[in-house]
Amino acid sequence: MLFKDIPGLEEIKTQLIQAVKNNQIAHAQLFLSKNGGANLPLALAYASYINCEQPLENDSCGSCASCSKNDKIIHPDVHFVYPVSSTKNITGKDVISTNFLKEWRDFLLNNPYGNVNQWTMAFGGENKQVNISKEESRQIIKRLSLKAFEGKYKVMIIWLPEYMNGASANAILKILEEPPERTIFLLVCNDDEQLLTTILSRTQIVKIRQFDDNEMMQLLIEQLEVDATKAERLAHLADGDLDEAMILIEGSEEDNHDLFRSWMRLCFTHDFTNMVEMAETFHKSGKVVQRSLLQYGLSMMRESLLATAGATEMHRIQGEEEKFIENFSKVMTFEKVENFNNLINDALYHLERNANAKITFMNLSLQIARFIK
Numbered sequence: 054m055l056f057k058d059i060p061g062l063e064e065i066k067t068q069l070i071q072a073v074k075n076n077q078i079a080h081a082q083l084f085l086s087k088n089g090g091a092n093l094p095l096a097l098a099y100a101s102y103i104n105c106e107q108p109l110e111n112d113s114c115g116s117c118a119s120c121s122k123n124d125k126i127i128h129p130d131v132h133f134v135y136p137v138s139s140t141k142n143i144t145g146k147d148v149i150s151t152n153f154l155k156e157w158r159d160f161l162l163n164n165p166y167g168n169v170n171q172w173t174m175a176f177g178g179e180n181k182q183v184n185i186s187k188e189e190s191r192q193i194i195k196r197l198s199l200k201a202f203e204g205k206y207k208v209m210i211i212w213l214p215e216y217m218n219g220a221s222a223n224a225i226l227k228i229l230e231e232p233p234e235r236t237i238f239l240l241v242c243n244d245d246e247q248l249l250t251t252i253l254s255r256t257q258i259v260k261i262r263q264f265d266d267n268e269m270m271q272l273l274i275e276q277l278e279v280d281a282t283k284a285e286r287l288a289h290l291a292d293g294d295l296d297e298a299m300i301l302i303e304g305s306e307e308d309n310h311d312l313f314r315s316w317m318r319l320c321f322t323h324d325f326t327n328m329v330e331m332a333e334t335f336h337k338s339g340k341v342v343q344r345s346l347l348q349y350g351l352s353m354m355r356e357s358l359l360a361t362a363g364a365t366e367m368h369r370i371q372g373e374e375e376k377f378i379e380n381f382s383k384v385m386t387f388e389k390v391e392n393f394n395n396l397i398n399d400a401l402y403h404l405e406r407n408a409n410a411k412i413t414f415m416n417l418s419l420q421i422a423r424f425i426k
Contacts, residue, residue: 054097054124054165056112060275061268062091065261069099070111078103078206079257081229081238083214086261088243089294094165095261096210096239097123100131103237104204119204126158130204132196133157134189136169136216138181149189166295169213170405185217190224197228197236207236214240215247222249229255263293273298290352297348308342309349314377320422321384328418336411343410347401354394357382361390384425392424 056066072078084092101124102108106117113120122128134150135157143152150157156176160167167175173183193209201207214222229238229252240256242248264272269288272295273279279287279302291298319328335343356374360382400417404410 054094054101055115055120056095056098056102058276059091059094059098060271061264062095062261065095065259066098066111068259069095070102073103073108078237080232080236081240081256083240083242083245083253083256083258084261085242085245085258087263087294088168089166089291089296089298090243090261090263091166091295092241092243092261093212096241097161097165100128100208100210100239103206103208104128104130126161128204129202130206131208131210132193133210133212134185134193135172135212136183136185137176138173138178138183140177140181146188148186149192151192166299168296169216183216185211185214185221187218187220187224190217190221193225194228197233201235205235207233208239209236210239210241212241214242214252215244217248217252219249222252226251226255264295265293269293269295269298273302277302290349292352292355297352309346310374310377312346313350313353316418317381317421317425320418320425323422323426328415328422332411332415332418335414336409340404340410343404343414344401347397347404350397351394351401353378353381354390354397357385357393358387358390361385361387389424393421396420396424 056070059066084096086092098113101113101120104119104123105113106119107114113123115124119128123131126133133154135153137148137150137153139145139148153176157172160172160175164171169183173181193211197207197209232238238256240252245253245258266285266288269291270281270284273284273287274281277299287298287302316331318324319331335346353374356378360378396417400413403413
């Protein structure tokens, strides 16, 4: 991963590059962004630049031995730790990052912007709760006790350190504060409120904003081969969250709008018979369509909130969607929007953990029907 592979975010890239040029690399840095942000790709690009043998003015060269190995996720001085869980073949003390390295490489190479749920599905642990264990902390200390093989620095990338429990986090405090010579920690975090304050106090925080619409469009068009018109609409709906954009890509926008509009009408009229039929259809539609519809619902809740507040100039929709929101917002209040948003988020959470789709959708519909009138 090179900096040029990441659209926009020029101010963050410049900050990181200047730190290397000025020999002011902090030994422990926390790359912080919301879900769907570019903190992991930036950490990968930064790790490449740090050890590049022929760095350019604004990026790694991409062709030296170090860059070639980083590109394939096989550099011997770049280590990874990430949340995992037991699987059919890996249990007990063997549940550590190094035993999932093949799956991790495939995951990064195919989707460096992926989230924890996609990663869990990639390594086959979708029915288990992932974490970073105390045994993993012991492995961190063990791996960093060795000298660098060939790079200028040893780099330890910890993806989602918020999944460390108290024991595992406390176990790395000393090495995080006083790492071996020429060792750099890059913690890639989406929720700093879940981190121990003792971890936060030992890191330099690099806050990474979400993509703006133009940057999102560029990424969707150039890397995901989405046509320009659709990319513009997705960028507006996703509001900087690449996770959300990718979920919406998987479904049909037109189908999502028609389904969501029909669903809300059933809830408003308390048409329970057709709600049951729709729940059955939802159950048979598959996870991609299910997630796409609910994610679309969250986007519509955001637009409803703007309409309810009278801030229609901030709408990110147009055409039929805008007409629907104009009418839908007439029966909405701030409290209803908040409740709907929480209910849909809860449903997504349960679906991603293999809850029964029919029961989840029916329960969600009944609760929305209760709140909507």
